[in-house]
Amino acid sequence: MNPIVSCQQVTYRYGKKLAINQLTASFPQGQAIGLLGENGAGKSTLLKLITGIMQPNAGQIKVFGETPNWQTLKRISYLGDRAQWYKFHRIQEAIQFAQQLCPNFQLSRAEHYLEFLKLNPQDFVESLSKGQMMRLQLLLCLSRDVDLYILDEPFSGIDLISREKIIELLIELLAERTATFIISTHEIYETEGLFEYVFLLKNGKIVKKGKTDQLRAELGSIQNVYREVFR
Amino acid sequence: MKAFWSMVKLNYQMIIPNKFFFYLFIVLGFAIGSFTFFTFSSFKIIESHIHWAFLWILFAIPGFASSLIYNEWTQKTHHWFLSLPYPRWWILLSKYVAILLQVLLLLAIASAIPYLMLYLYNQFSSTLVVNWSALQDRYFEVLLEILIYFPFLITHGVFASTVLYSPFRSLSGLLWLLFGLTCPFIVLRQLRHAAYLDWNILQVSPLILLLISLCLSLLFFLGTNYLLKRKIRI
Numbered sequence: 001m002n003p004i005v006s007c008q009q010v011t012y013r014y015g016k017k018l019a020i021n022q023l024t025a026s027f028p029q030g031q032a033i034g035l036l037g038e039n040g041a042g043k044s045t046l047l048k049l050i051t052g053i054m055q056p057n058a059g060q061i062k063v064f065g066e067t068p069n070w071q072t073l074k075r076i077s078y079l080g081d082r083a084q085w086y087k088f089h090r091i092q093e094a095i096q097f098a099q100q101l102c103p104n105f106q107l108s109r110a111e112h113y114l115e116f117l118k119l120n121p122q123d124f125v126e127s128l129s130k131g132q133m134m135r136l137q138l139l140l141c142l143s144r145d146v147d148l149y150i151l152d153e154p155f156s157g158i159d160l161i162s163r164e165k166i167i168e169l170l171i172e173l174l175a176e177r178t179a180t181f182i183i184s185t186h187e188i189y190e191t192e193g194l195f196e197y198v199f200l201l202k203n204g205k206i207v208k209k210g211k212t213d214q215l216r217a218e219l220g221s222i223q224n225v226y227r228e229v230f231r
Numbered sequence: 232m233k234a235f236w237s238m239v240k241l242n243y244q245m246i247i248p249n250k251f252f253f254y255l256f257i258v259l260g261f262a263i264g265s266f267t268f269f270t271f272s273s274f275k276i277i278e279s280h281i282h283w284a285f286l287w288i289l290f291a292i293p294g295f296a297s298s299l300i301y302n303e304w305t306q307k308t309h310h311w312f313l314s315l316p317y318p319r320w321w322i323l324l325s326k327y328v329a330i331l332l333q334v335l336l337l338l339a340i341a342s343a344i345p346y347l348m349l350y351l352y353n354q355f356s357s358t359l360v361v362n363w364s365a366l367q368d369r370y371f372e373v374l375l376e377i378l379i380y381f382p383f384l385i386t387h388g389v390f391a392s393t394v395l396y397s398p399f400r401s402l403s404g405l406l407w408l409l410f411g412l413t414c415p416f417i418v419l420r421q422l423r424h425a426a427y428l429d430w431n432i433l434q435v436s437p438l439i440l441l442l443i444s445l446c447l448s449l450l451f452f453l454g455t456n457y458l459l460k461r462k463i464r465i
Contacts, residue, residue: 017399048465053313056462073316080310080465087306088244100237101315113318 004029004148004180005050010059012045012204019045021204022059027182032174032194033211034221035184037201040228043184044081044203047152050182051078064147074103079141081152081184084133085125091136092121098140110143117165131162138166142173148180155178162180163190170194192222200229234317235325242329245302246295259340267345281292281366282373282421285341288334289380289417293410296330296388305395309465319459323389323452329387373421379437380417383444384410386451393455397462 003026006181012020027033035043048054048063052068063072074170085094092113099105114121117135128136138154155163167190173179174194185191200208208215208229215225247255267284303309312322353361391406416432423433 051314053310053465054463070316070318073314076314078310078314080307080314082307083310084307085311086241086245086308097237097241101234101317103316 002029003027005065005182006062007032007049008060008062009047010046010049010061012042012049012054012056012057013035014045020049020056020202023205024031025199025209027199028182028197029117029180030169030178031196032181032183034191034195034198034222035182035201036186036188036198036226037184038186041201042204043201044152045204047078047150047182047184048080051076051150053078075147076150077102077141077144077146077148078150079137079152079154082156083137083152085136086129087124087126089125090121091119091123091125091128094125094136094140095121095143095182098143102144104145106143106145109145113139113143113169116169129159131158134158135162135165138169146179148182151181151183153184153186155185155191163187167191167194195222198222198225200226202229235321237322238322238325239329239332242299242326243333245299246329246333254342259337260344260384263341263344264348267348281345281369284345285338285377286373286418286421288337289377289384290414291337292334292381292384293388293391295333296326296385297392299326299330300389300392301395303440304465305339313459313463313465320452320456323455323459327385327452330388331381334381334385338374338377342370346370376420376437376440379441379444381444381452382448383413386448386455388450390458393458393463396464397458398464399458399462447448 005025005027007023007025010023021042023042023046035046037043045054048066049056050063052063052070052072061068064075066072068076089097095107095110095114099107099110117139119132119135121141123132123143125133125136134154138151139147141151154166158166169185170181171194182196183191192212195212197211198209199206208225212222215222219225219228263284303312315322349366351359387406387410391403391410394400394403394406419426419428419430420433422428423430
């Protein structure tokens with residue numbers, strides 16, 4: 001099967017700091033992929049490079065067989081790390097706005113998620129808690145019908161209830177869609193059941209990768225794999 | 232097209248959110264009204280001083296423009312606008328149009344209030360004799376000249392703030408210095424009639440000014456587009 005994303009010797013620097021170090025990887029199509037690693041491992045940077053928001057200093061990235069650009073973004077739905085929404089909008093306005101701007105935005109799906117995630121469409125974004133904000137971001141991201149969903153730390157810093165709701169929603173989605181999901185996280189305990197394939201990233205390099213079933217068979221759980229790599 | 236105007240509306244709200252607009256309008260009305268009243272009461276011929284009522288808007292434009300980029304980063308909405316499936320120039324254009332509309336509205340308010348104040352003052356005061364035809368000519372002249380600076384000031388503000396989120400952030404100071412250098416020129420050019428300044432540099436034709444403004448705007452636009460496409464850091 002053709003990879004949906006392939007990276008060849010990709011390097012990215014923030015000034016003198018090397019964030020991605022000659023990384024080479026192929027992301028399989030149609031699977032739920034976990035991008036795991038400690039803080040500062042380069043997960044968010046790699047996802048930004050895949051979306052085309054930032055350009056690598058060296059190496060080559062191909063998404064759907066082409067260099068990431070604004071056209072490839074039509075087929076990608078991206079949820080950024082600690083992303084927020086415009087504070088002066090109501091939730092309803094945010095949905096309308098996303099519908100007007102994003103191709104393939106499914107309003108009926110957004111309305112379903114609104115109920116599922118227990119969000120009030122009349123609430124102002126300014127008044128939302130961190131967990132509610134993440135639920136809204138996820139709603140806007142997942143209501144698009146695209147080939148690749150990229151979620152950067154969707155569980156970071158939010159309460160247990162919100163986290164459970166989001167995981168529940170993702171499980172529902174993974175069961176019904178054939179799209180590819182790349183989800184970066186370090187909340188492995190709760191999310192390891194989601195992934196079919198994982199990449200472990202350390203100091204800007206892939207240090208371990210493989211199908212979760214195989215890795216589990218080797219070491220018992222993804223948590224054990226994580227411990228072995230990062231201890 | 233619908234998507235474009237939605238984006239313009241969003242950017243427009245970002246400059247001054249709707250809920251603050253009412254208060255801004257009151258403050259503006261009071262400030263410009265009282266300023267105009269006191270100015271008119273101390274001058275006998277006011278045509279050559281009318282620019283003071285709305286020249287200040289020029290200096291607010293780069294502030295509005297840079298806040299539009301700066302707010303995306305501080306409110307952490309930059310992931311969203313940078314991952315939209317539209318070319319960068321399209322996104323930039325929507326920001327420029329939003330600033331232009333906002334500034335045109337302010338300009339209209341700031342131009343109308345002195346005119347109204349002058350009309351009222353003229354009704355009740357015997358000391359002020361207004362040559363309405365000369366006043367209208369001067370209004371037209373100043374407004375036209377302000378419009379000439381618009382493209383330069385809008386694109387400059389957006390570029391200077393985008394530079395902050397790129398590897399060239401140290402150049403930001405230089406860009407603001409460039410803006411600082413244009414300020415005395417803009418003010419002195421308006422003052423040249425009242426202050427009898429006959430320096431050659433202040434007598435440049437508006438057409439040449441427009442050309443310079445458009446050339447610099449194009450440079451800033453291309454620079455911002457390049458930074459957003461290739462060099463942005465988030």
